[in-house]
Amino acid sequence: MDTARSHRRRAALRRWLGIGTVVSIMAFVCIPTVVVFGVSVNPGEILSFPPDGFSLAWYLRALTYPQFQRAVRNSLWVTAISTVLAVTIGTAAAIALERHRPPGHRFFAGLVLSPLIIPGVVLGLGLLILAAASGWVGSPWLLVFAHILVALPFVVRSVWVSLQNLDPMLERAAASLGAGPVRAFFTVTLPLLRPGILAGVLFSVVVSFNEFAASLFISNRVTEILPVAMFNYIRNYTDPTIAAVSTLLIVATAILVLVADRIVGMSRILQIQGDR
Amino acid sequence: MAGMVLLAPSLLALAVMLAALGFLFQFAFRAFIPGSILVGGWTLENFSRVLRPLYLSYLLDTALISLYTTVLTVLLSYPVAYALARARSRAARSALLVLTLLPFFTGAVIRAYSWILMLGNEGFLNGVLVRLGIIPSPYQFLFTQKGVIIGLVHFSMPVMILILAAALSHVDPNYERSAQSLGAGPVRTFWTVTLPLSMPGIVSGGLVIFAWTCSAFPTPALVGGGRVKMIANVVEDLALEAFNWPGGAAFAMVSLAATFVLIYALQRFAPRLAGGHREVA
Amino acid sequence: MATPTRGEGAPDRVVVRLKRVRQAFGRLVAVEDLSLDIREGEFLSILGPSGCGKTTTLNLIAGFFPPTSGTIEVAGEDVTEKPAYLRGLGMVFQNYALFPHMTVFDNVAYGLRMRKVPKPEIRGRVREALALVHLERYEDVRPRQLSGGEQQRVALARALVYHPPVLLLDEPLAALDKKLRDEMRAELKEIQRRVGITTVFVTHDQQEALSLSDRIVVMSRGRVEQVGDPREIYDRPRTRFVADFVGAVNVFPGRVASTEGGLRVALDGLGEVALAGPERAGAFRPGDRADLFVRPESVRLAANPGGAAPARVRQITYLGQHTEVRLACGADGNGPGFTLLVEEKGQGAPPPPGTVVCVEIDPRHAQVFPPE
Numbered sequence: 001m002d003t004a005r006s007h008r009r010r011a012a013l014r015r016w017l018g019i020g021t022v023v024s025i026m027a028f029v030c031i032p033t034v035v036v037f038g039v040s041v042n043p044g045e046i047l048s049f050p051p052d053g054f055s056l057a058w059y060l061r062a063l064t065y066p067q068f069q070r071a072v073r074n075s076l077w078v079t080a081i082s083t084v085l086a087v088t089i090g091t092a093a094a095i096a097l098e099r100h101r102p103p104g105h106r107f108f109a110g111l112v113l114s115p116l117i118i119p120g121v122v123l124g125l126g127l128l129i130l131a132a133a134s135g136w137v138g139s140p141w142l143l144v145f146a147h148i149l150v151a152l153p154f155v156v157r158s159v160w161v162s163l164q165n166l167d168p169m170l171e172r173a174a175a176s177l178g179a180g181p182v183r184a185f186f187t188v189t190l191p192l193l194r195p196g197i198l199a200g201v202l203f204s205v206v207v208s209f210n211e212f213a214a215s216l217f218i219s220n221r222v223t224e225i226l227p228v229a230m231f232n233y234i235r236n237y238t239d240p241t242i243a244a245v246s247t248l249l250i251v252a253t254a255i256l257v258l259v260a261d262r263i264v265g266m267s268r269i270l271q272i273q274g275d276r
Numbered sequence: 277m278a279g280m281v282l283l284a285p286s287l288l289a290l291a292v293m294l295a296a297l298g299f300l301f302q303f304a305f306r307a308f309i310p311g312s313i314l315v316g317g318w319t320l321e322n323f324s325r326v327l328r329p330l331y332l333s334y335l336l337d338t339a340l341i342s343l344y345t346t347v348l349t350v351l352l353s354y355p356v357a358y359a360l361a362r363a364r365s366r367a368a369r370s371a372l373l374v375l376t377l378l379p380f381f382t383g384a385v386i387r388a389y390s391w392i393l394m395l396g397n398e399g400f401l402n403g404v405l406v407r408l409g410i411i412p413s414p415y416q417f418l419f420t421q422k423g424v425i426i427g428l429v430h431f432s433m434p435v436m437i438l439i440l441a442a443a444l445s446h447v448d449p450n451y452e453r454s455a456q457s458l459g460a461g462p463v464r465t466f467w468t469v470t471l472p473l474s475m476p477g478i479v480s481g482g483l484v485i486f487a488w489t490c491s492a493f494p495t496p497a498l499v500g501g502g503r504v505k506m507i508a509n510v511v512e513d514l515a516l517e518a519f520n521w522p523g524g525a526a527f528a529m530v531s532l533a534a535t536f537v538l539i540y541a542l543q544r545f546a547p548r549l550a551g552g553h554r555e556v557a
Numbered sequence: 558m559a560t561p562t563r564g565e566g567a568p569d570r571v572v573v574r575l576k577r578v579r580q581a582f583g584r585l586v587a588v589e590d591l592s593l594d595i596r597e598g599e600f601l602s603i604l605g606p607s608g609c610g611k612t613t614t615l616n617l618i619a620g621f622f623p624p625t626s627g628t629i630e631v632a633g634e635d636v637t638e639k640p641a642y643l644r645g646l647g648m649v650f651q652n653y654a655l656f657p658h659m660t661v662f663d664n665v666a667y668g669l670r671m672r673k674v675p676k677p678e679i680r681g682r683v684r685e686a687l688a689l690v691h692l693e694r695y696e697d698v699r700p701r702q703l704s705g706g707e708q709q710r711v712a713l714a715r716a717l718v719y720h721p722p723v724l725l726l727d728e729p730l731a732a733l734d735k736k737l738r739d740e741m742r743a744e745l746k747e748i749q750r751r752v753g754i755t756t757v758f759v760t761h762d763q764q765e766a767l768s769l770s771d772r773i774v775v776m777s778r779g780r781v782e783q784v785g786d787p788r789e790i791y792d793r794p795r796t797r798f799v800a801d802f803v804g805a806v807n808v809f810p811g812r813v814a815s816t817e818g819g820l821r822v823a824l825d826g827l828g829e830v831a832l833a834g835p836e837r838a839g840a841f842r843p844g845d846r847a848d849l850f851v852r853p854e855s856v857r858l859a860a861n862p863g864g865a866a867p868a869r870v871r872q873i874t875y876l877g878q879h880t881e882v883r884l885a886c887g888a889d890g891n892g893p894g895f896t897l898l899v900e901e902k903g904q905g906a907p908p909p910p911g912t913v914v915c916v917e918i919d920p921r922h923a924q925v926f927p928p929e
């Protein structure tokens with residue numbers, strides 16, 4: 001019938017319009033990444049796209065630039081240590097808040113999540129002033145501390161959600177079978193918290209590695225981490241070196257995300273609702 | 277109690293953070309001694325400097341930029357979030373999820389930098405526009421407020437998409453089906469059912485993005501190139517360029533206060549938009 | 558496995574003793590002054606509606622929290638202050654609580670590993686326990702791959718493998734569908750008999766309790782209503798609650814006519830029923846209001862053209878196990894209406910609507926309680 005066909009045509013049109021919209025928007029999201037790659041292989045110094053040729057010279061410069069090399073070492077060191085510490089104390093905090101519920105636990109929960117809403121510059125300046133007053137200026141441990149603060153809310157939240165999904169009867173079953181509280185924790189609770197802890201590790205690594213605002217205030221040329229080094233370079237020079245660095249980082253991040261997805265699954269990591 | 281022992285290290289870290297904020301607070305009231313990081317006695321001079329029109333204009337700029345960013349982010353994120361929440365094929369959903377999240381994991385500096393490349397006179401956007409003949413010669417996007425807003429929208433989209441997708445996935449598809457069974461076409465269903473039901477998510481996501489954008493740093497710094505200043509850039513100027521820690525502290529506090537007031541006001545106004553009380557995500 | 562030697566003159570040993578146990582959660586009293594002896598080898602059910610305190614009692618025996626007051630003894634030892642992981646009992650939870658991150662083998666071996674049993678011995682004992690529940694080939698399977706019934710059997714094997722003195726079961730059959738429940742019920746009984754282990758079984762299903770138990774403890778609102786074997790509980794309920802909760806029952810309101818040599822009750826709108834035996838009189842006095850409780854199988858509707866206390870059948874509804882009959886008092890059917898449950902198995906289908914009948918009650922199986 002005529003009406004049926006026109007309905008179907010309109011439905012198809014609507015569908016293609018919807019898909020087209022989403023594809024265009026996603027293009028907007030993805031194109032910058034492509035452009036970065038394009039500029040990074042530009043033989044010349046101009047930040048032009050499309051590139052005039054193909055050259056890996058900027059990659060060479062990026063990998064051999066001493067300030068970047070130092071910054072990468074600093075970043076890896078700071079991120080590794082702050083992640084280990086943040087995950088440990090964050091997991092302990094989540095267990096305390098969900099299973100033990102000490103008095104005032106609601107207030108503490110808010111406090112633990114508070115670094116999320118404090119602007120990085122405020123945190124950075126405050127820590128800088130505190131460091132100056134206590135003689136910690138220029139110490140890499142100051143950076144570690146700041147990174148722990150920004151990573152903590154993510155760790156606590158991830159582990160907390162995992163804990164909420166943990167059947168408390170399992171811990172009782174372990175007790176009924178003869179496992180004391182410590183053994184029950186290590187043989188039952190901890191293994192089942194793995195998804196939450198892994199998510200916490202992932203978030204902690206990403207947040208710490210990319211931490212910029214606070215780190216800018218509390219680091220100096222010796223201790224500065226990679227984002228800060230890149231920022232300073234961009235302000236002073238306009239060649240595609242940073243495009244090369246960026247591309248390398250994007251590739252590394254993509255690999256990390258894919259590996260994490262393979263091991264635990266991104267939906268689980270983000271604790272997104274499953275298929276409906 | 278075991279709970280307190282487990283909680284102690286975190287609380288200790290947060291106590292130090294509060295101490296740092298306390299020092300910041302205290303510094304706002306101390307006199308600035310130019311050329312040194314030492315401070316003089318108690319004074320309100322920093323605040324009187326900071327409440328002058330120049331600095332107040334920075335606050336206004338920040339609020340406006342955040343507002344434009346939030347609105348544009350909502351508009352662009354909604355279709356993607358809708359597709360994500362309603363997608364039936366796992367492959368499509370996975371693909372959207374990964375593409376949405378990848379920028380999120382690559383860090384603010386890289387993303388701000390990518391917009392320098394996109395918006396520059398020899399960059400992507402100008403290249404496309406000139407080649408398509410839409411404009412005769414490169415348009416100045418970089419170092420303008422427009423450019424900063426575009427960069428900030430791009431920065432905020434992943435978070436907004438996730439928040440909206442979560443909110444939309446909680447809207448029972450049966451509502452849409454019953455609207456259709458009652459005679460509403462797809463467009464009417466969207467306007468009268470889907471959109472209102474997803475309003476709480478839009479509002480709470482919008483508030484999150486607005487608050488977050490107010491404290492944006494690398495994007496206005498790099499894409500704005502020193503000509504567009506938001507709150508964080510001013511604080512950096514005062515504290516790290518002029519070593520005026522008290523001034524930076526005072527401005528940071530005024531901005532924080534202004535931001536909280538604005539967000540509080542928006543939150544009050546929000547339930548009327550959302551049609552109900554909602555917590556900020 | 559040794560079976561308990563009863564009936565040989567040896568007194569039953571008490572394995573679990575609860576003395577005046579009271580459990581309060583804040584202002585809510587879940588268990589009130591409970592004293593109970595659980596004998597060796599017996600299958601004891603704690604029966605009652607939700608909120609009656611039966612699960613709390615089980616948790617107290619298991620040791621997940623100490624009682625607010627009172628003492629608990631296991632095998633003669635006071636364990637009141639001992640936490641669960643030191644009591645060495647076996648427990649099966651309502652949702653089985655199998656460790657999802659371990660295989661069936663590791664789940665069952667868990668209790669043995671906690672007791673530091675050497676590895677080669679563990680293997681043999683786990684196999685033995687799985688054979689007991691007919692799941693020999695499931696060692697490397699994960700709990701999520703098992704059906705509800707299979708999970709339950711693994712939970713049972715896990716609790717029994719280290720030969721605890723007592724087995725505690727918290728409504729283990731509640732999550733299964735009817736057919737599976739009947740099968741598991743039979744298996745459970747068989748295993749318990751074979752192993753001879755003292756078992757405490759919590760349930761709200763009176764049919765389960767009646768068919769499985771050596772003794773039943775009926776609880777309501779934190780208190781024990783009656784303790785006895787299934788026949789006692791069913792035939793001679795000692796309180797109104799037990800009569801009402803366990804099995805279907807008909808209730809006839811009435812007034813005590815006489816208490817000489819027994820109890821005669823004049824039922825409202827119907828005739829009199831005489832219960833023989835002086836003990837039946839209880840604390841009743843002539844003139845008191847009283848309710849007569851009778852099970853469906855002890856009520857008969859006899860066709861009665863001109864007998865005493867007639868009633869007219871109004872409506873019949875077949876319910877399978879019982880039949881619901883709506884009647885109205887008086888030969889003309891103009892008196893007050895009432896509903897009866899009768900059993901068709903013993904007496905055939907009831908007379909059709911419109912028939913005038915006489916309600917015949919077997920006094921030997923009737924109980925009388927004061928009104929609420």
